[in-house]
Amino acid sequence: MALEYDALLLSRLQFAFTVAFHILFPAFTIGLAAYLAVLEGLWLRTRREAYKTLYLFWVKVFAISFGMGVVSGIVLSYQFGTNWAEFIRLSGGVIGPLLAYEVLTAFFLEASFLGVMLFGWKKVGPKLHFLATCLVAVGTSISAFWILSANSWMQTPAGYEVLADGRIVATSFMEAIFNPSFPSRLAHMLIAAFLTTALVVGGASAFQLLRNRGQEESRLALKMAIGLIAVLAPIQVLVGHESGLVAKDHQPQKLAAIEAYWETRANHPLILFAIPDRATQSNHFELAVPGGGVLVAPADEVVTGLDAFPPEDQPPVFLVFWSFRVMVGLGVLMLVLGAWGAWLTWRKRIADSRLFLRFAVLMGPAGFVAVIAGWIVTEVGRQPWVIQGVLRTADAISPVTAGSVATSLLIYVTVYAIVFVAGAIYILRLLREGPAAGAAEPKPEGQRAPGWALAAAPENKTPGDPS
Amino acid sequence: MSLDLPLIWAGLIATGVLLYVLLDGFDLGVGILFPFSRNKEDRDVMMNTVAPVWDGNETWLVLGGGGLLAAFPLAYSIVMPAFYLPVILMLAGLILRGVAFEFRFRGQRRGRPFWTAMFAVGSILAAFAQGLILGGFIQGIEVVDDRFAGGTFDWFTPYTLLVAGGLVCGYALLGATWLMWKTADELHGDARRWAVISGVLTALFLVGVSLSTLVVHPVVAERWGWTGGGFDMGRFLPLAWIPLVGLIGLGLVGWGVRRASHGWPFIGAVLVFLSGYAGLAAGFFPYVAPYTVDFRAAAAPDNALGLMLVGTVVILPLILAYTGWVYWVFRGKVTPEAGYH
Numbered sequence: 150m151a152l153e154y155d156a157l158l159l160s161r162l163q164f165a166f167t168v169a170f171h172i173l174f175p176a177f178t179i180g181l182a183a184y185l186a187v188l189e190g191l192w193l194r195t196r197r198e199a200y201k202t203l204y205l206f207w208v209k210v211f212a213i214s215f216g217m218g219v220v221s222g223i224v225l226s227y228q229f230g231t232n233w234a235e236f237i238r239l240s241g242g243v244i245g246p247l248l249a250y251e252v253l254t255a256f257f258l259e260a261s262f263l264g265v266m267l268f269g270w271k272k273v274g275p276k277l278h279f280l281a282t283c284l285v286a287v288g289t290s291i292s293a294f295w296i297l298s299a300n301s302w303m304q305t306p307a308g309y310e311v312l313a314d315g316r317i318v319a320t321s322f323m324e325a326i327f328n329p330s331f332p333s334r335l336a337h338m339l340i341a342a343f344l345t346t347a348l349v350v351g352g353a354s355a356f357q358l359l360r361n362r363g364q365e366e367s368r369l370a371l372k373m374a375i376g377l378i379a380v381l382a383p384i385q386v387l388v389g390h391e392s393g394l395v396a397k398d399h400q401p402q403k404l405a406a407i408e409a410y411w412e413t414r415a416n417h418p419l420i421l422f423a424i425p426d427r428a429t430q431s432n433h434f435e436l437a438v439p440g441g442g443v444l445v446a447p448a449d450e451v452v453t454g455l456d457a458f459p460p461e462d463q464p465p466v467f468l469v470f471w472s473f474r475v476m477v478g479l480g481v482l483m484l485v486l487g488a489w490g491a492w493l494t495w496r497k498r499i500a501d502s503r504l505f506l507r508f509a510v511l512m513g514p515a516g517f518v519a520v521i522a523g524w525i526v527t528e529v530g531r532q533p534w535v536i537q538g539v540l541r542t543a544d545a546i547s548p549v550t551a552g553s554v555a556t557s558l559l560i561y562v563t564v565y566a567i568v569f570v571a572g573a574i575y576i577l578r579l580l581r582e583g584p585a586a587g588a589a590e591p592k593p594e595g596q597r598a599p600g601w602a603l604a605a606a607p608e609n610k611t612p613g614d615p616s
Numbered sequence: 617m618s619l620d621l622p623l624i625w626a627g628l629i630a631t632g633v634l635l636y637v638l639l640d641g642f643d644l645g646v647g648i649l650f651p652f653s654r655n656k657e658d659r660d661v662m663m664n665t666v667a668p669v670w671d672g673n674e675t676w677l678v679l680g681g682g683g684l685l686a687a688f689p690l691a692y693s694i695v696m697p698a699f700y701l702p703v704i705l706m707l708a709g710l711i712l713r714g715v716a717f718e719f720r721f722r723g724q725r726r727g728r729p730f731w732t733a734m735f736a737v738g739s740i741l742a743a744f745a746q747g748l749i750l751g752g753f754i755q756g757i758e759v760v761d762d763r764f765a766g767g768t769f770d771w772f773t774p775y776t777l778l779v780a781g782g783l784v785c786g787y788a789l790l791g792a793t794w795l796m797w798k799t800a801d802e803l804h805g806d807a808r809r810w811a812v813i814s815g816v817l818t819a820l821f822l823v824g825v826s827l828s829t830l831v832v833h834p835v836v837a838e839r840w841g842w843t844g845g846g847f848d849m850g851r852f853l854p855l856a857w858i859p860l861v862g863l864i865g866l867g868l869v870g871w872g873v874r875r876a877s878h879g880w881p882f883i884g885a886v887l888v889f890l891s892g893y894a895g896l897a898a899g900f901f902p903y904v905a906p907y908t909v910d911f912r913a914a915a916a917p918d919n920a921l922g923l924m925l926v927g928t929v930v931i932l933p934l935i936l937a938y939t940g941w942v943y944w945v946f947r948g949k950v951t952p953e954a955g956y957h
Contacts, residue, residue, distance in 0.1 A: 178702045209819075215720050220714035224707050226681045230696025231703050241689020242916045251684035252679045253927055257935045259677045262940050264668030272945045318917045538669060547697040548763050557704040564708045568715050574721040583758065 155551035157543055160232040163558045165528075167224050169521055170565050174218030176520045179293055180346025181211050181338065182286035183570055186371075189279050199366045206366075206584035209348070210576055212267050217572050219260070219339030221565070226252075236535055236545035240317045242298050243309050243325055251295035259288035280522065290339065297338055300332035303536050304527065305399040317539065333392040334527075341523065344483060345516025347377040349409045351486075352513020355506040357583040362500050366584045371509070372499060375490030382483040389480070396530075397446065400537055401453035402462065403530035406469035408445060409435075413454040425466040430455070464532045472525040479519040486512050621922060622915035625687040634893050636676035637888055638790070641745055643670045645791020647739025648784060650732065651811055658803050659732060665798040665950045667717055672939055674710065684904075687921060690762060690914035691904035693798060697764040697772055698757045698905075699749045706745035713738030721808070727770070740751050742788045747780025754779070754833060757919050759908040775832055780820030786889065788814040789846065793833065793869065793881035800949050808873055811881050816867045816948050822862065829899070835907055836899040862891030 163540070185208055192200035202596070229237050237244070265273060265281040308324025309317050319325050351374030357367035396404045404410075408415055409425045409432050419441025423432035446452050455463050486508060493499045500506070535542040643666035654660045677897075685692045696703060701899030716735035723731050752771035759765060792814050795807035830837040841851030872880030902910040915921065 173729055213722065216671075216715050216718045219674070220711040223674065223678055223681075223710060226678050226685070227696065227703055228706060230692045231682070231700050231946055234693035234697050234764070237685055238693035239690050241685055241692065242920045245682075245689055246920045248682050249679075251925055252675070252682045253931045253935070256675045256678055257939070259674065261935075261938050262669040263671055264942055264947060268668040269637060269945055284928055318921055322923050354910030397699060472641050547700075548691075548765070549697050549700050550768055553700050556701065560708050564711055568711060570721075571719055571727065572715065575727075578722075583834070 152191075155466045156549060156554050157546050160546055161179060161542065161553060163554060163561060164228060166176040166558070167221065167561055167565070169524070170569065171218065171221040171225060172515055172524060174214050174522060175289065176342050176345045176517065177292065177349065178211060178215050178218055179342035180344075181207060181214065181287040181349075181538065182282070182289045183343070184346055184350065185211060185288040185603065186279075186282045189357050193275060202366050202584050203370055207577070208267070209578055213293070213572055213575055213579075215259075217568060220568075224561070230547070231557070232547050232549070233535070234543050234547035236540065239315055239540060239545075240536060242316065242318045243302065243306075245300040246319075246322065247295050247302070247326065251292055251299075255288045255292035255295065259292065261351075262288070274512050276511050280512050281499055284379040293342070294335060295340055297335040298326050298328070298408050300527075301328075301334050302328045304328075304531055305330040305395070306536055306539055309539075311539065329398055332396045332524065333388060333395055335564070336388045337385070340388060341520050342518065344378060344381050344385060345520060347374040348483070348486075348512050348514070348516040350374040351378065351490075351581070352510045353478070353580040353584070355509035356513075356580065356583070358500045359503065359506050359510070360583075361585075364583070364585055368500050370584070371490075372494055375487065375494060375499065375509075378483060379487035379491040380481065382487045384394060386421045386480060386484070389477075393445070397452070400531065402455065402458050402464060403527075405453055405455045405457075406466045406530050407473045407526060408442075408452075408462045408541060409466060409470045410452060410454040411456055413451060413457050415451045416448045417445065417452055419444055420470075423470065425470050426468060427463060431458070462533060463581050464530050469526055469530045472529070474524065476522040479522070482512060482515060483519075539556070619922075619925070621925065622687075623917050624925065625683075625915065625921055626902070627678065628912040628932075629683045629687060630897065632676055633680045634671070634890075636680050637893065638889055639673035639676060640670070641787045641889065642745050642790040642794035642882075643673055644713075644739045645787040645789065646795065647735050647791075648735035648743060648788045649746055649791050649795070650739070650746075652806070652810060654802070656711050656728075656732075656805065658806070661799055661803055661950055662795060663717065663720065665795065668946045669942060670714075670717065674714070677710075687916055688911060688914040689916055690875060691909060691911075694757060694759055694762070694764045694909060696752075696906040698766060699752055700768070702745045702748040702752070702771055706742050706749070709738040709741030709743075709745060713739070713742065729749050739787075740784060742818070743784045744780045747783035748776045749778030750783060750896070751779030752837065753906060754896065756833075756835075756906045758910070759905060761942070762909075776826055778821070778828060779825055782818065782825050783819055785817040786885075786892070787816050789818045789869070789884070790885045790889065793885040796873075797879050797882045798950050800951055804878075809875070811869060811873055811885075815866065815873070815885075820864055820890065822888075825871065826859075826895070833899075839899055855895075858891050858894045858898060859896070860891075862888050865889075865891060876914075890932060 154174050185204060188200050188204040188207070192198070192204060201581070218404045262281040262284040265278065269281065270278050285499045302325055303326050306325075307328040308319055308321035308326075310320050311317050321332070346515050350370055354367040354371035354374065357364050358371065383458075393404065396407070406425075408417065409420050409423050411430055411432070418437035420432065420435060422434065422436040425432050440448065442448070442452070453465065489505055490499065493502055493505055531537055533541050533543065535545045645661050646666050650659060650662065651659075653662060679721035681692075684695070716731040716738065719733060720728055720731040721878060748771050748806050749775070751865060753771065755775060756768075757766060758765060758770065792810035796804055799807060828843045830840065839851070840855060865884045867879045868884030868887060868943040870884075871877075872884055900906045902912070904911045906912050
């Protein structure tokens with residue numbers, strides 16, 4: 150029926166839009182919360198002013214981003230029902246507890262201690278405040294644990310059985326939670342989050358150093374960020390590769406789409422460029438490295454191609470193939486940034502190379518793009534299934550009309566556009582001012598954003614505090 | 617020993633939703649009252665009374681949604697499509713008011729007035745949409761073959777509009793009495809006036825909703841012993857404590873306002889909500905998708921409910937403890953001079 154198909158397409162568009170918008174914020178705040186905990190810990194330990202200045206600066210950025218993450222996340226917990234009611238009716242007995250545990254173990258922890266973190270410095274003293282920061286950071290990572298577990302179960306379902314009436318129940322929650330793709334995907338996402346934060350912190354610091362080389366805080370922050378990127382970027386390559394190997398075993402159609410392999414055979418080439426075409430079941434304008442497929446599997450191993458699946462069971466190859474290349478390309482640039490920065494740090498010249506600083510600024514948003522590209526690979530690569538091999542996306546939809554979904558999509562696009570533009574302006578404005586600005590001049594009266602609280606608060610705790 | 621897991625979960629989710637209504641109720645109420653404030657300084661204080669806790673308050677809504685999904689997936693998959701547009705409107709409202717907490721402080725010449733307006737509009741929209749959902753819930757949902765089978769606008773009737781209006785006034789009452797508790801001087805005086813107005817309106821709406829429920833919804837009317845011409849006391853008396861608690865609550869609000877008490881009106885408003893909530897529960901228990909699917913039919917498999925119960929027994933007391941601690945940290949009056957910061 151045309152009507153149902155439209156509701157399906159619109160629901161998919163809406164889910165893609167709202168989830169892509171949401172993922173930007175956790176991808177950033179997971180790492181930023183941990184960074185803030187490190188900064189506050191270092192400040193408590195060393196009492197070095199630069200750490201406090203940095204904390205006070207980045208906590209403002211955190212407050213804005215976290216708020217946007219919270220409200221866009223609430224949408225998701227309801228959207229499963231509004232648009233994907235059949236998915237929940239059938240699989241709620243397995244997915245439900247994982248999501249419930251996310252609320253219980255993570256959301257309350259984050260939300261409650263966020264209040265103390267942003268507004269409580271004067272009220273609770275530095276040690277308890279540090280504890281609050283740490284609990285927020287732990288909460289964000291616990292949240293990632295559960296949501297990645299639930300999503301991984303949809304990729305590589307385990308520990309379940311399908312009853313006669315179609316409902317899916319768990320036979321072993323241990324197997325369901327720790328399903329085959331979960332460990333590598335969780336590691337991949339957490340590292341991606343840390344890299345995203347490090348790239349933003351590095352880019353913003355480099356921007357400040359381009360304007361004024363002498364800034365101590367920005368120099369310190371850049372070094373911390375670059376150090377993290379230098380370590381994590383190579384690890385991420387290995388973890389990502391491991392994740393690909395899991396897909397080879399459990400989601401062969403996804404791997405075939407990633408590599409644009411139409412044929413099932415051994416000794417594949419590595420395809421660098423191609424326009425995959427589902428209509429002809431082949432690639433146009435292919436540029437490939439013969440024998441390069443050893444990166445995916447040993448030359449004599451037969452790798453499943455898309456020809457093993459009827460066309461209606463193949464994911465949209467073009468999108469998966471190119472999203473993967475965008476992600477990997479950015480990953481390579483991150484490797485370069487980390488290595489170059491590490492070398493400059495070793496030579497004690499990190500703030501001297503304007504070329505490097507400009508590169509770091511350009512790479513500032515790279516993490517967000519890579520995260521979205523990666524999620525497109527994993528979610529589009531799973532299609533046409535919502536639960537791999539168990540439930541098709543087309544069978545998961547709610548009994549709602551296309552008109553309703555079109556209306557809701559319009560509302561979401563409008564509201565998110567307003568919120569996103571405003572949030573981006575406020576964050577970019579802060580980043581342009583930089584940490585030094587906040588430390589030097591007290592906020593005008595009436596301004597009571599969270600950071601101000603802390604800027605004023607520790608006067609009686611640190612003798613000689615210039616603020 | 618075997619536990620009645622579906623019943624336990626019905627109780628837990630009902631408690632979660634009640635906590636949501638009470639906690640987010642007062643901070644939505646503060647937003648609803650925003651348009652009536654005198655100036656920017658008052659609005660700053662009003663917002664600061666809830667800024668450190670609103671996020672935690674709203675998490676109970678996520679627990680309500682997530683809990684319903686997890687414990688009663690069938691009910692969740694019926695209720696959400698049934699109230700598709702009100703749910704979207706509620707979420708849009710919650711988004712706009714949620715980001716307003718930060719954005720209002722970040723905004724400058726044009727931004728601040730805009731986010732001040734969005735805080736009010738978002739709060740009113742979210743409250744009104746919740747009222748529509750609640751009203752639609754009491755009306756009942758058309759279900760065929762375990763799936764929602766009604767129309768797109770089933771939730772849009774004079775009855776649901778009445779309930780929605782009542783909920784907005786009720787939240788305003790919670791907000792006003794919260795502000796009486798948390799503020800001083802002129803703003804406290806304003807809050808006192810708001811409490812009187814919203815209290816009277818809430819009382820009128822409660823009467824209106826109660827009477828029309830008896831007339832429009834025979835299933836609920838029968839529960840209360842309403843025979844069309846009078847009450848069957850054998851049925852009504854066991855439930856009589858519910859309206860009584862509501863009356864006591866309203867009395868407490870009135871008495872507290874008259875005596876210029878700071879804390880009692882809020883307690884009174886909470887009692888009013890408890891009464892309303894219990895009244896609703898008495899009307900449609902044991903249905904989770906009225907009036908076809910009860911909580912047993914909608915329950916998730918026992919192994920899922922059991923797994924969640926283990927975690928809940930350990931974690932929920934912790935959540936309540938640290939939530940209480942956060943409220944304790946931010947206790948006392950909020951004034952412009954002291955502020956939070």
